[in-house]
Amino acid sequence: xxxxxxxxxxxxxxxxxQIKYLANAPLHLKRRFMSANLSKELRKKYxxxxxxxxxxxxxxxxxxxxxKKTGKxxxxxxxxxxxxxxxxxxxxQDGSKANVKFNPQFLQITELNLEDRKRNKVFASRDKNKSxxxxxxxxxxxxxxxxxDAS
Numbered sequence: 478x479x480x481x482x483x484x485x486x487x488x489x490x491x492x493x494x495q496i497k498y499l500a501n502a503p504l505h506l507k508r509r510f511m512s513a514n515l516s517k518e519l520r521k522k523y524x525x526x527x528x529x530x531x532x533x534x535x536x537x538x539x540x541x542x543x544x545k546k547t548g549k550x551x552x553x554x555x556x557x558x559x560x561x562x563x564x565x566x567x568x569x570q571d572g573s574k575a576n577v578k579f580n581p582q583f584l585q586i587t588e589l590n591l592e593d594r595k596r597n598k599v600f601a602s603r604d605k606n607k608s609x610x611x612x613x614x615x616x617x618x619x620x621x622x623x624x625x626d627a628s
Contacts, residue, residue, distance in 0.1 A: 481501065482498075482501040482502055482503060483498075486498055499558070504555050504556065507555050507556070507558055508529060508555045509529060510558065510581075511529055511530050511553065511555060511558055511560070511581045512527045512528060512529045512530065512581065513527060513528070513530050513536060513581050513582070513584040513585060513586050514526055514527045514585055514586070515527060515528060515585070515586050516537070516585055516586065516587045519586060519587070519588075519589065523600060523603075524603070527586075528586060528589070528596075530550060530553055530560055530581055530584070530586070531550070531553065531589075531590050531593060531596070532550050532551065532552070532553055532590065533549060533550060533590030533592065534549070534550045534586050534588065534589055534590045535547060535548070535549055535550075535586070535587045535588035535589075536548065536549075536550060536560075536562065536584040536585060536586055536587060537584070537585045537587050538562070538565075538579065538583065538584060539583050539584065539585055540583035541579075541583060543565055543577065543579075546565065547587060548562035548563050548564050548565055549562065549563045549564075550562055550563075550590075551563040551576070552576075554578070557578070558580070558581070559578035559579065559580065559581075560578065560579050560580075560581055560584065561576045561577070561578055561579070562576075562577070562579060565577045565579075
């Protein structure tokens with residue numbers, strides 16, 4: 478199997494090819510794959526289902542030993558596609574503690590870190606576009622009146 482990453486790869490049903498694609502992807506793409514779904518309140522507020530994880534986001538763990546626990550993201554490791562959450566540790570055999578690395582797909586974002594300017598720009602531009610669409614689009618009441626006038 479070739480080890481380089483192919484930009485022309487579309488999709489495959491074969492798991493080994495999917496895993497190879499993820500493993501050999503460049504970091505800027507791996508970063509995008511590290512997304513977690515938003516809580517229902519955030520989905521409603523931002524009109525988006527999932528976002529890439531950032532340091533400082535509050536997340537809820539949905540699977541595994543730490544299920545239903547919440548914490549703040551401390552480290553985002555794009556190379557290994559893992560996330561460390563502050564306060565989530567396991568005890569090792571020698572008695573020391575180690576941070577647990579979580580798979581992003583098992584997390585749910587409950588609170589966003591909005592200190593990032595790029596993230597704020599995305600939300601600001603999206604809000605601006607939505608408000609422009611609402612102004613340009615006729616309301617349901619206007620459409621009903623037009624129907625009555627036409628008939």
